[in-house]
Amino acid sequence: MYAVITFQDSDELMVVPSNWLxxxxxxxxxxxxxSTEKCMEAVQNKLNPETEGKPWEKLRIIFLGQYDTFEMAKEGQKQYKEYKERSYPLDTILPGIKRQKLESTQGMSNNQLQPLLPASPASTSRMSADDKVEILQMLRDIKSKVQQNSTMLKKFKDNTVSEAPSSTFVPSKDIKAxxxxxxxxxxxxxxxxxxxKNATTRKKYIKYFSRLGxxxxKDVIKNIMQQVxxxxxxxxxxxxxxxxxKPFSQLMLTDVIRDAALNRNINRxxxxxxxxxxxxxxxxRKKSKEQGGPGHEISNVISTSVMDNQPENRETFLIND
Structure with missing residues (x-):
């Protein structure tokens, strides 16, 4: 199995074999x-974390999720990366200001924020009073957005650490078997x-499903259903x-999935x-697999889009079955 992790010291998002954790x-x-190529080869081949009997260096990480295959882990890495980039849309507002500088503005006053304006002294002196007020308001909005993003990212990190499997339970192929x-x-x-019907067995299923990554x-439920x-x-x-x-809603297994989702803060x-x-x-999905292509992902997106705009169409009827 493979895991997606973030190195705490460098903030790099990586895919690693589970046996390296x-x-x-x-x-x-x-x-x-x-060599980057050699490192990637070691990851894909899941080498033992040692060289000539000497263990490799241990680095501090944040565990994000675990996957059955390298390809699934790379897809998970891509999704984490996209989320992280969406958390910092300010780079597109002021391209000349790097993320680190934006984060450092959290404790600044309005006067302290003024040096961040992407304008020369000469152009600043020619600004009208209304222009300056508008720019100051924009910077206040940026400061507020940075604070919101930082708070959201901190909550995500805290939740990820709290959801990481304990030393007594790590989802593995043996448990799945x-x-x-x-x-x-x-x-x-x-x-x-x-x-x-056995309470102990039920708890095992809930525990396993809630830690699939x-x-x-949407991806949490998809990962669970793929395992079910x-x-x-x-x-x-x-x-x-x-x-x-057959009615899936009447299975005890469905209640177990709901409980596992609830452990991930997903409502019923x-x-x-x-x-x-x-x-x-x-x-x-079956047709796509038989054809050897990812076409079902596109059809899913299209169907979901249609459902949002036309509640009475056939796709909505199928999903409400």
Whole structure:
């Protein structure tokens, strides 16, 4: 398995093998290779974190998520990176001001902010009073936005650290095998429903699902559902059991997914909506896999967009099943 992490000292976002992480998910071994290509090769081959019997350097990290394959981890890394960039839209407002400078304005007064104006002294002296007032207001807005972004990023880091697996539980292939996932047949579903009547087993499932990773709520539910059902089996379900399909909403397993989502601060309504979408998109995912392409991702985006603008269309009916 692979993990997406951020190095605390450099703020770099990286994909690393899970066997490079410490048991508390707060440190990561890093190879001493100077070549970037050699480091990437070590990551993909999941080398033991040592050279000639000597352990590599341990670096402090923030654990963000864990994935079954390198490709899935790279996709997760891309999503984290996009979120991080969206958290700092101010670079596009004043391109000459770097992020570090913007962050340093948090404690500045309006007079202290004036040197950040992207204008020469001569042009400043020719500004009208209204222009100066407008620019000062813009800087106040920038200062407020920077404070909001910093607060949001701090909350994200705090939540990520608190959600990192403890030393007594790290989702792994062994645990997944013990839970016998993903379910492939109705017999598998019936067996799991029986198992979930046991409170201890139920807690194991909730714990495993809630630690599968995913940065935004949509990805959290998607990661859980990918572990729960194969696409072939997902095609046999819809939410209410309409037509010739089985009702997914009546399974104890569905309650377990809701509880796992709640552990990630995802409310019941949103969780159910994403489950409905996941079930309705199963045929598209299967077709895309058979064709060997990522086309289902595009169709999902298009279908979701249509649903937002035309509540009465067919896609919405499928998701509300």
């Amino acid at each position: 410490s048991s508390d998910m707060k440190h990561c071994y890093w190879p001493p290779f100077k 013990n839970l016998k996932l993903p379910l492939r047949t109705f017999e598998d579903v019936a067996r799991t429903e029986m198992e979930l 995913g940065f935004v709520p 059902l194969t696409d072939d089996l997902a095609m046999q379900f819809n939410w209410q059991g309409r037509g010739n399909k 309504g949103y969780c159910e909506t994403e489950i409905k979408k996941y079930l309705s998109y199963a045929p598209g």
